[in-house]
Amino acid sequence: MDIKTFRNYGHRFVDWIADFYENIESYPVLSPLKPGEVKKKLPLSPPIEGEEMGRIFDDFQKIILPGVTHWQHPSFFAYFPANSSMPSVLAEMLTASLGAQCMVWQTSPAGTELEEVVMEWLRKMIGLPEGFTGVIQDTASTATLCALLCARERSTGFSVNSRGFYPDKEAQRLAVYTSTEAHSSIEKGVKIAGFGRENLRFIPVDEEFRMIPEELEKAIEKDRAEGVTPCCVIAALGTTSSLALDPLRAIGEITRREGVWLHVDAAMAGSAAILPEKRYIMDGAELCDSFVFNPHKWLFTNFDCSAFFVRDPGHLVRTFSINPEYLKTSVDMEVKNFRDWGIQLGRRFRALKLWFVIRSFGVKGLQEKIREHIRIAEEFAGWVREDPRFELVAPVSLNLVCFRYNPAGSKLSEDELERINRELLEELNLSGKLFLTHTKLAGKYTLRLCTGQTSTSLKHVREAWERIRTARAISAM
Amino acid sequence: MDIKTFRNYGHRFVDWIADFYENIESYPVLSPLKPGEVKKKLPLSPPIEGEEMGRIFDDFQKIILPGVTHWQHPSFFAYFPANSSMPSVLAEMLTASLGAQCMVWQTSPAGTELEEVVMEWLRKMIGLPEGFTGVIQDTASTATLCALLCARERSTGFSVNSRGFYPDKEAQRLAVYTSTEAHSSIEKGVKIAGFGRENLRFIPVDEEFRMIPEELEKAIEKDRAEGVTPCCVIAALGTTSSLALDPLRAIGEITRREGVWLHVDAAMAGSAAILPEKRYIMDGAELCDSFVFNPHKWLFTNFDCSAFFVRDPGHLVRTFSINPEYLKTSVDMEVKNFRDWGIQLGRRFRALKLWFVIRSFGVKGLQEKIREHIRIAEEFAGWVREDPRFELVAPVSLNLVCFRYNPAGSKLSEDELERINRELLEELNLSGKLFLTHTKLAGKYTLRLCTGQTSTSLKHVREAWERIRTARAISAM
Numbered sequence: 001m002d003i004k005t006f007r008n009y010g011h012r013f014v015d016w017i018a019d020f021y022e023n024i025e026s027y028p029v030l031s032p033l034k035p036g037e038v039k040k041k042l043p044l045s046p047p048i049e050g051e052e053m054g055r056i057f058d059d060f061q062k063i064i065l066p067g068v069t070h071w072q073h074p075s076f077f078a079y080f081p082a083n084s085s086m087p088s089v090l091a092e093m094l095t096a097s098l099g100a101q102c103m104v105w106q107t108s109p110a111g112t113e114l115e116e117v118v119m120e121w122l123r124k125m126i127g128l129p130e131g132f133t134g135v136i137q138d139t140a141s142t143a144t145l146c147a148l149l150c151a152r153e154r155s156t157g158f159s160v161n162s163r164g165f166y167p168d169k170e171a172q173r174l175a176v177y178t179s180t181e182a183h184s185s186i187e188k189g190v191k192i193a194g195f196g197r198e199n200l201r202f203i204p205v206d207e208e209f210r211m212i213p214e215e216l217e218k219a220i221e222k223d224r225a226e227g228v229t230p231c232c233v234i235a236a237l238g239t240t241s242s243l244a245l246d247p248l249r250a251i252g253e254i255t256r257r258e259g260v261w262l263h264v265d266a267a268m269a270g271s272a273a274i275l276p277e278k279r280y281i282m283d284g285a286e287l288c289d290s291f292v293f294n295p296h297k298w299l300f301t302n303f304d305c306s307a308f309f310v311r312d313p314g315h316l317v318r319t320f321s322i323n324p325e326y327l328k329t330s331v332d333m334e335v336k337n338f339r340d341w342g343i344q345l346g347r348r349f350r351a352l353k354l355w356f357v358i359r360s361f362g363v364k365g366l367q368e369k370i371r372e373h374i375r376i377a378e379e380f381a382g383w384v385r386e387d388p389r390f391e392l393v394a395p396v397s398l399n400l401v402c403f404r405y406n407p408a409g410s411k412l413s414e415d416e417l418e419r420i421n422r423e424l425l426e427e428l429n430l431s432g433k434l435f436l437t438h439t440k441l442a443g444k445y446t447l448r449l450c451t452g453q454t455s456t457s458l459k460h461v462r463e464a465w466e467r468i469r470t471a472r473a474i475s476a477m
Numbered sequence: 478m479d480i481k482t483f484r485n486y487g488h489r490f491v492d493w494i495a496d497f498y499e500n501i502e503s504y505p506v507l508s509p510l511k512p513g514e515v516k517k518k519l520p521l522s523p524p525i526e527g528e529e530m531g532r533i534f535d536d537f538q539k540i541i542l543p544g545v546t547h548w549q550h551p552s553f554f555a556y557f558p559a560n561s562s563m564p565s566v567l568a569e570m571l572t573a574s575l576g577a578q579c580m581v582w583q584t585s586p587a588g589t590e591l592e593e594v595v596m597e598w599l600r601k602m603i604g605l606p607e608g609f610t611g612v613i614q615d616t617a618s619t620a621t622l623c624a625l626l627c628a629r630e631r632s633t634g635f636s637v638n639s640r641g642f643y644p645d646k647e648a649q650r651l652a653v654y655t656s657t658e659a660h661s662s663i664e665k666g667v668k669i670a671g672f673g674r675e676n677l678r679f680i681p682v683d684e685e686f687r688m689i690p691e692e693l694e695k696a697i698e699k700d701r702a703e704g705v706t707p708c709c710v711i712a713a714l715g716t717t718s719s720l721a722l723d724p725l726r727a728i729g730e731i732t733r734r735e736g737v738w739l740h741v742d743a744a745m746a747g748s749a750a751i752l753p754e755k756r757y758i759m760d761g762a763e764l765c766d767s768f769v770f771n772p773h774k775w776l777f778t779n780f781d782c783s784a785f786f787v788r789d790p791g792h793l794v795r796t797f798s799i800n801p802e803y804l805k806t807s808v809d810m811e812v813k814n815f816r817d818w819g820i821q822l823g824r825r826f827r828a829l830k831l832w833f834v835i836r837s838f839g840v841k842g843l844q845e846k847i848r849e850h851i852r853i854a855e856e857f858a859g860w861v862r863e864d865p866r867f868e869l870v871a872p873v874s875l876n877l878v879c880f881r882y883n884p885a886g887s888k889l890s891e892d893e894l895e896r897i898n899r900e901l902l903e904e905l906n907l908s909g910k911l912f913l914t915h916t917k918l919a920g921k922y923t924l925r926l927c928t929g930q931t932s933t934s935l936k937h938v939r940e941a942w943e944r945i946r947t948a949r950a951i952s953a954m
Contacts, residue, residue: 001837006563007495013567014487017574018480031586035811038590046598050839053564056832060571064829067587072576079584079803082823084576086483087530090490092573094537096779097494099549099561107556109508110544113515121523138615139821149669164650164673165642173641184799185822191796192626192820194671196641240803296823302573303825319668322661326556326717326916326925330903334512343669343820344616345662346559346773348780352541355533360478362527426807439803448803 001053009053017089021072028432029073031066038067074455075434075464080240080268081452085300087360091353092302102347104327105335112336115351121358122307125366126273126293129286132309135316135341136350140267141185143292143308144234146342148176148189150290150315151232151261158318165194174231175223177201179211179246181239183265199228208395209244209441211235213251220258232261235288237281238269241439241446242394242402245269245281252287262288268452270307271298272374272398275367281398289315298373298399298452299366301357305350308342316341369454373399377451380461387469393446401449402441405474418445423473434464478530486530494566498549505909506550508543515544551932552911552941557717557745558929562777564837568830569779579824581804582812589813592828598835599784602843603750603770606763609786612793612818613827617744618662620769620785621711623819625653625666627767627792628709628738635795642671651708652700654678656688656723658716660742676705685872686721686918688712690728697735709738712765714758715746718916718923719871719879722746722758729764739765745929747784748775749851749875752844758875766792775850775876775929776843778834782827785819793818846931850876854928857938864946870923878926879918882951895922900950911941 041063071082102111119134137143152160155174165172176195178186180202190200201219203211220230233255235246248264255262264285270293272278285291291309295301310316321340329337339345358366381396384403394402404421406412412420421438425447429435439446451461518540548559579588596611614620629637632651642649653672655663657679667677678696680688697707710732712723725741732739741762747770749755762768768786772778787793798817806814816822835843858873861880871879881898883889889897898915902924906912916923928938 001563003495003499003563006498006567007491009567010491010495010570011488013570014484014491017570018484018487020574021483022480030583033586035582035586035808036590038587039594042591042594044594044597045601046835046840048840050842051836053567053837056564056836060829064587064591067585067590068575068577068826069583069585070575071578071584072574079578082576082578084573086478086480087533089570089573090483090486090530093487093490093494093566093570096561096566096569096573097497097549098545098547099559099779100545101548101556101559101780105512106507106546107548108544108546109510109512110515110541113513113544114519114541117516117519117521120521124522139823141821141823145669145820152671160671160673161668162673163675165671184801184804188797188799188820188822191638192622193669194629194637194642196637196639198640240801302576303578303823320665322665324661324717326914327661331512343622343665344618345665346616346618346780349545352537358523359528359533360530363523363525365527437803 005053009057024070024073027070027073029070029075029435030429030432031069032430032432033067038063069435072453074453074457074460076453077449077451077464078435078437080297080450082296082303083298083300083452083454084302085357085454087356088300088302088353091356095349095352098349100349102349103339103345104329104337105331106329108349111349111351112338114355115338116336118351118354118358119307122295123309125363126270127279127282128291128309132291132311133313134307134309135338137306137308137342138304139306140265140292140294141188142343143306144185144263144265145189145192146308146316147261147263147290148193148232150319151263152193152195153319154261154315155229155231161319173199173228175199175201175228176232176234177203177216177219177230178234179203179205179236179239181205181209181241181244182234182236183240186234205244209239209242211246211251213247213254216251217254220254220260230258230260232263234263234265237264237266238398241441243269243397243400244394245397247284249284249287252284256287264288264291266291266293268294268297269398271370274363275371278398295354298370299357300361300369300454301354305354313341373451373456376456376458376461377401379458380449380465383465389474393441393444399451402439402446403449404444404446414443420473421445421447424471427471427473428467431467433467482530486534501547501550504547504550506547506552506912507906507909508546509907509909510544515540546912549930551930551934551937553930554926554928554941555912555914557774557927559773559780560775560777560929560931561779562834562931564833565777565779565830568833572826572829575826577826579826580816580822581806581814582808583806585826588826588828589815591832592815593813595828595831595835596784599772600786602840603747604756604759605768605786609768609788610790611784611786612815614783614785614819615781616783617742617769617771618665619820620783621662621740621742622666622669623785623793624738624740624767625670625709627796628740629670629672630796631738631792632706632708638796650676650705652676652678652705653709653711654680654693654696654707655711656680656682656713656716658682658686658718658721659711659713660717660744663711682721686716686719688723688728690724690731693728694731697731697737707735707737709740711740711742714741714743715875718918720746720874720877721871722874724761726761726764729761733764741765741768743768743770745771745774746875748847751840752848755875772831775847776834777838777846777931778830782831790818850928850933853933853935853938854878856935857926857942860942866951870918870921876928879916879923880926881921881923891920897950898922898924901948904948904950905944908944910944
């Protein structure tokens, strides 16, 4: 492709993207396609001759687009959001064009230094104390794995790295603690790092789905009594199912006393800490050893961009450091080489989009968005609360509402309730007008409505509520 | 930002990008900045009020751009390339705009199905046999870690995942094998997965830096005799220092016989397998259990895009599978949910750029580029060979030339040679006109010239050679 053709299609793509954003509400949120429908329209073998971009772009619109679930649709209420914004998309255009590898300082000094600066901005914005240092990871899954590895190495004097899990005489059994509501990435990380799932303790939660510190204490004591070394606690600042906030201060006091690594997974909820009136969620966060939240979830920055903070980067660097001749540079003693701050060697220039987003919105602009998302979730929760046919299944801590159809006095069994709410969910999602997902809370099949997509407003949750309460699945009830 | 402003800046950015590509040779390849020079121009705190995009874009050009090392400059000969192309950049614009999460099928059916199709295209293009299944990972580091984890679990009946490295009675000591020339990501992966660096065996190489199969055999025997279980061999199809090709068939026969997992790291060189005349490099690849190469290195596709193939995806899924309620969908039994094929839960829609690149170039177009890169590397090697002041330090297998200044009959010590070649390298890189990096081969300080940037042509290696042979650092010699 020559530059003229690129310029031509670049402009066409910009107009298409702008139109797409303008009309995004006309697309179904959840792709209506059945398994195999995209695949069957694509050839089994690659083309031998190059094709015109016009034809590829046509196929993108005809074949691919109908198979896309629109995470940028304002009626996307599913999972946690992966929101984006126009300044972020603009930055991604530049990032893709520069195509810079930010593995070491030399391979793009601005990549490293801008990352240092914007991570420091973020640290201040969420109120983590000075002394925490940030690095961008791809996902919270990866950040949590990094935390588990640092904890493993600190617990064993860096001997698993060097010798494996094989001390001379005694078993080096390490335990990890998280709540029964914790994210699946923790179990995955525990397996990857070689702890074994058997050594992951699921600490019970209270009626609001928060880890019970006394139960954590008991589990740690029990392990010590059995010769198992308590290694790492992972607290959720916002569980995935219900956004429950584990009590950080109480947990942090235990981990400090016990010399156990505390990692805080604030994947979505961390963004709320930029609001002065929500800053209380960070109470006790200063006691943690590492902290992660995802600007790619609820801070208008394209996936992937996960903000990982550590109290002592020395652990990170000592855990991950490699130093082959072909990566040495003359300034290695003066700079940060982020290749040693995580799992991957290769790194995109991800700081750029964060810089664009923070500057374009300004802290105030970001706060307004987050505040409004929380406000409309609370409004929605109010409607649920007032309607006798529905109930809230968990407290609404920030921008997630967990609810279900369960008419007052109906005495439907849990199985019946699950069936009806499942049908309700399916009907709503098939409409293409909104997308919710489900979970289970204390055994109850629960619908989740999360308000975090960049352009979601009161209008959208109003429409959602209207569709929910008038759905056919529950109209005969 | 409103859509009108986005449209306006989108068009300005497209023009800037097109101009940037048009004039890229006027930029210094290696950023000339000193540590701290970007940082000191940036405020310590984020702006409270939002800023105009025009101002951000100005700062990007004034502050950030001078700190970028230009990986897309045709005189970028350093490391391995991370090349890109205009169709790939166009696709990245769409990917960023859709902002779709491809963690499970439902979250974007086209994301999953296009990935299945393009990975099948790639499999055919490089001549891996039917039966290998592909998935896109972010980097070869991650893919290699996935392979190590699958090997670990296969060796132990999936018991490290469930129980950790603690069998009831005997030590479950597992060994991993790679050559002394292997990439640093292997040691990193061995540490992450809990094997311990002590259990990583560095197998000696021959005079062409290829793993010696007989030495591998001996190391496996020795481990068995000592009660250690041989678990995984990682062969390099193109080492980082010299692009040495480990003998896959001989190694594969050993791993098959011994029941050891064979992973092939073909990070850059794998792309050469799309050429019929270079297909011989894949001889024996059919014996491996997993294989990785990076279209983001030498197949004109933006970072990150690493193509990982496995013989039996069952190992991958069983190693990584998690199944929390909040991720369950009604079609889970009918579809691939790529969240279970790797470490991260979140996944970008990376198949799109690969689809754009393969279709826009066509297989023929890709072959022409790769063929030309190899041809100009060979030309360059010829000039080195003919100049009595220089020597080749390793055979030129594909697009990497390892050479140094070492005048015939000069009897300079290794220390003196290192000093001179280091000065030569520094002089060349400071010129901003080209960027090379170094390595050590059999103790010899060596310069590497890799021809893989998308627009690198004979003209650029000619200019590079002219600068090298007339450099001040060696003019007095």
